[in-house]
Amino acid sequence: MKALLMRYWPYWSGPVRDAGFAGLMALILFGPVVGVVLKGYDFELHPSRVALLVGIVILGRLLLSLALQTARGKVWLQRFELGRDQGVQVVPAHQKSLWRWVLPLIILAALILPFYANKYLLTVVILGLIYVLLGLGLNIVVGLAGLLDLGYVAFYAIGAYGLALGYEHLGLGFWTMLPLAAVLAAVAGAILGFPVLRMHGDYLAIVTLGFGEIIRLVLNNWLSFTGGPNGLSAPSPTLLGLEFGRRAKDGGTPFHEFFGLTYDPNYKFIFIYLVLLLVVLLVLYVKQRLVRMPIGRAWEALREDEIACRSMGLNHVLVKLSAFMLGASTAGLAGVFFATYQGFVNPTSFTFFESALILAIVVLGGMGSTLGVVIAAFVLTVAPELLRSFADYRVLLFGVLMVLMMIWRPRGLIRVSRRGVVPPVAQGAA
Amino acid sequence: MSVPMLEFRQVDLFYGAIQALHQVSLQVQVGETVSLIGANGAGKSSLLMSIFSQPQVTSGQILYQGRDITGLQAHQVATLGIAQVPEGRRIFPDMSVEENLLMGSLVIGDTYVDEDRQRMFELFPRLRERRNQRAMTLSGGEQQMLAIARALMSRPCLLLLDEPSLGLAPLVVKQIFHTLRELAADGMTLFLVEQNASHALRLSHRGYVMVNGRISLMGTGEELLTNPQVRMAYLGGH
Ligand SMILES: Nc1ncnc2c1ncn2[C@@H]1O[C@H](COP(=O)(O)OP(=O)(O)OP(=O)(O)O)[C@@H](O)[C@H]1O
Numbered sequence: 001m002k003a004l005l006m007r008y009w010p011y012w013s014g015p016v017r018d019a020g021f022a023g024l025m026a027l028i029l030f031g032p033v034v035g036v037v038l039k040g041y042d043f044e045l046h047p048s049r050v051a052l053l054v055g056i057v058i059l060g061r062l063l064l065s066l067a068l069q070t071a072r073g074k075v076w077l078q079r080f081e082l083g084r085d086q087g088v089q090v091v092p093a094h095q096k097s098l099w100r101w102v103l104p105l106i107i108l109a110a111l112i113l114p115f116y117a118n119k120y121l122l123t124v125v126i127l128g129l130i131y132v133l134l135g136l137g138l139n140i141v142v143g144l145a146g147l148l149d150l151g152y153v154a155f156y157a158i159g160a161y162g163l164a165l166g167y168e169h170l171g172l173g174f175w176t177m178l179p180l181a182a183v184l185a186a187v188a189g190a191i192l193g194f195p196v197l198r199m200h201g202d203y204l205a206i207v208t209l210g211f212g213e214i215i216r217l218v219l220n221n222w223l224s225f226t227g228g229p230n231g232l233s234a235p236s237p238t239l240l241g242l243e244f245g246r247r248a249k250d251g252g253t254p255f256h257e258f259f260g261l262t263y264d265p266n267y268k269f270i271f272i273y274l275v276l277l278l279v280v281l282l283v284l285y286v287k288q289r290l291v292r293m294p295i296g297r298a299w300e301a302l303r304e305d306e307i308a309c310r311s312m313g314l315n316h317v318l319v320k321l322s323a324f325m326l327g328a329s330t331a332g333l334a335g336v337f338f339a340t341y342q343g344f345v346n347p348t349s350f351t352f353f354e355s356a357l358i359l360a361i362v363v364l365g366g367m368g369s370t371l372g373v374v375i376a377a378f379v380l381t382v383a384p385e386l387l388r389s390f391a392d393y394r395v396l397l398f399g400v401l402m403v404l405m406m407i408w409r410p411r412g413l414i415r416v417s418r419r420g421v422v423p424p425v426a427q428g429a430a
Numbered sequence: 431m432s433v434p435m436l437e438f439r440q441v442d443l444f445y446g447a448i449q450a451l452h453q454v455s456l457q458v459q460v461g462e463t464v465s466l467i468g469a470n471g472a473g474k475s476s477l478l479m480s481i482f483s484q485p486q487v488t489s490g491q492i493l494y495q496g497r498d499i500t501g502l503q504a505h506q507v508a509t510l511g512i513a514q515v516p517e518g519r520r521i522f523p524d525m526s527v528e529e530n531l532l533m534g535s536l537v538i539g540d541t542y543v544d545e546d547r548q549r550m551f552e553l554f555p556r557l558r559e560r561r562n563q564r565a566m567t568l569s570g571g572e573q574q575m576l577a578i579a580r581a582l583m584s585r586p587c588l589l590l591l592d593e594p595s596l597g598l599a600p601l602v603v604k605q606i607f608h609t610l611r612e613l614a615a616d617g618m619t620l621f622l623v624e625q626n627a628s629h630a631l632r633l634s635h636r637g638y639v640m641v642n643g644r645i646s647l648m649g650t651g652e653e654l655l656t657n658p659q660v661r662m663a664y665l666g667g668h
């Protein structure tokens with residue numbers, strides 16, 4: 001037995017070392033967390049629980065290491081390492097995309113959905129779409145332009161409070177505030193952006209983080225204007241002046257009476273959903289176009305090498321500012337939809353956690369990838385909604401997802417691919 | 431003499447307390463190929479980048495076609511018709527070859543894009559084969575070609591090159607210098623920073639030698655090639 005063990009020692013030594021190290025880490029990690037339990041002013045030790053967990057970790061790591069030493073495991077490992085930093089993939093210019101068929105089908109399905117979905121599903125999907133919008137906006141800032149914005153939620157708040165405050169103080173409705181909020185958020189983006197965009201990386205992240213908190217604190221504490229923690233009510237949208245309530249305010253005709261339908265509170269959500277869907281499609285379209293235009297290329301180039309960009313004639317401040325403002329205005333739009341969907345706004349919806357969530361969407365989706373962001377937005381917002389009982393573990397779920405992601409797909413769910421430029425003359429010419 | 435394409439007048443440049451350039455004066459005439467040679471850390475790259483105000487010079491003047499461009503921002507300098515092939519190439523790694531070229535033509539707009547792109551592919555046929563490849567995956571030589579092509583896409587009047595031969599095999603260096611010679615023959619003004627003195631000086635009408643941030647010698651390419659000091663210091667002494 002011993003001879004056998006010694007003979008194959010070269011194969012064992014690696015995994016055993018790995019397992020030992022993993023066990024040590026587990027001991028350090030779980031020892032205080034699991035092993036020591038507070039009881040009143042005293043505490044109890046639970047060495048057996050720690051031993052169990054550490055044992056599981058050691059065994060798991062050992063098996064994993066051994067499995068990776070087999071021929072099959074090696075192939076796996078290699079694929080892993082290979083896939084790691086291949087970055088962007090360039091698709092030949094003329095390659096026909098499956099999207100031509102899939103996209104219309106998806107849009108059709110999305111248009112039909114509200115008429116068959118129940119209210120709960122509808123509200124969940126609306127929330128998902130709002131996060132798609134947020135993800136798309138932040139994707140321009142972080143994914144394309146490479147500006148780490150940790151206070152993105154501020155622009156979302158500006159959109160939401162824009163609707164509520166505009167209604168409260170100026171009597172403006174959903175349709176006026178929708179474009180106005182986008183503009184407002186963009187202006188806020190510019191005001192923040194001008195001084196800040198000369199900074200790089202960490203500094204930018206910290207300043208934007210601070211900005212997000214400042215906006216939230218102002219909303220929370222300016223009682224006379226924003227209603228403080230109690231928040232404000234936000235108006236519902238109208239269809240050509242028709243309201244969706246049971247009874248119209250100011251003696252108008254509500255939507256259902258006008259069309260001779262029986263009242264159904266769902267109408268409001270169906271309407272919000274459809275408008276939101278259109279806005280999301282529009283933003284998707286605009287983004288897709290922008291990426292192919294010089295400005296889109298400029299964003300990415302700036303992310304890759306600022307100095308080279310500047311000596312290529314790009315005004316880096318303007319280019320960054322445009323990304324920042326566009327991202328902000330998208331968040332402003334999302335904010336308006338959020339406010340009208342909730343019917344009220346208060347500062348608790350705009351905490352740093354929200355910024356982190358949106359950032360997680362962008363990172364998980366794949367920096368710069370549109371499809372990835374859409375999928376990630378739904379996964380991260382809809383899944384916890386549907387798994388209500390699991391809601392407590394939401395943050396844990398994010399953490400696990402992030403770690404797995406960084407190991408498996410460091411470039412995000414969907415790897416960004418870019419289409420080759422169409423050659424002006426046939427390939428073989430000249 | 432006519433107005434020079436590029437002129438440095440008694441330029442001083444500091445990095446904090448460190449002085450990188452001391453009273454540097456030099457001229458590049460229209461249509462001329464000029465090289466600047468010097469050892470590591472002599473200040474060659476600093477001089478080249480100071481044209482783009484990265485960093486800004488502390489005192490002295492930089493003139494381009496008679497116009498004072500001292501302290502002008504990098505992106506504004508680029509719109510004047512000065513293009514550079516920076517040290518270490520600095521191509522955009524995640525972009526395809528074609529997109530890198532398109533970045534180059536950003537300052538002059540789309541008017542000549544198709545035509546220029548074809549011209550670049552004729553100048554560097556290897557790039558044509560790799561047009562849809564990510565720039566990061568190109569070989570060093572190909573990356574250098576791309577960096578030069580990208581700079582040329584802006585139809586510059588003055589092309590600045592910082593060590594185009596850095597880290598390349600002799601054959602590729604030859605190829606690149608051959609291309610530069612063609613460009614010069616077509617009337618392009620070139621200002622070349624090089625460690626590879628023999629190649630650079632053979633290509634150039636004139637050359638400057640920089641030592642510790644000072645211009646120590648100036649002469650025609652041939653003069654410098656035969657100068658015993660230059661031979662000792664930069665040509666391996668034979
Ligand atoms: N950003 C910087 N901060 C401080 N000092 C710098 C900076 N850049 C360059 N220097 C210093 O300025 C001097 C000149 O550097 P420069 O890069 O211009 O040399 P070079 O002639 O291009 O050298 P090489 O041939 O190695 O590229 C060096 O002493 C260098 O340490």
Ligand SMILES: [Mg+2]
Nearest residue numbers: 474475476517
């Ligand atoms: Mg240098």
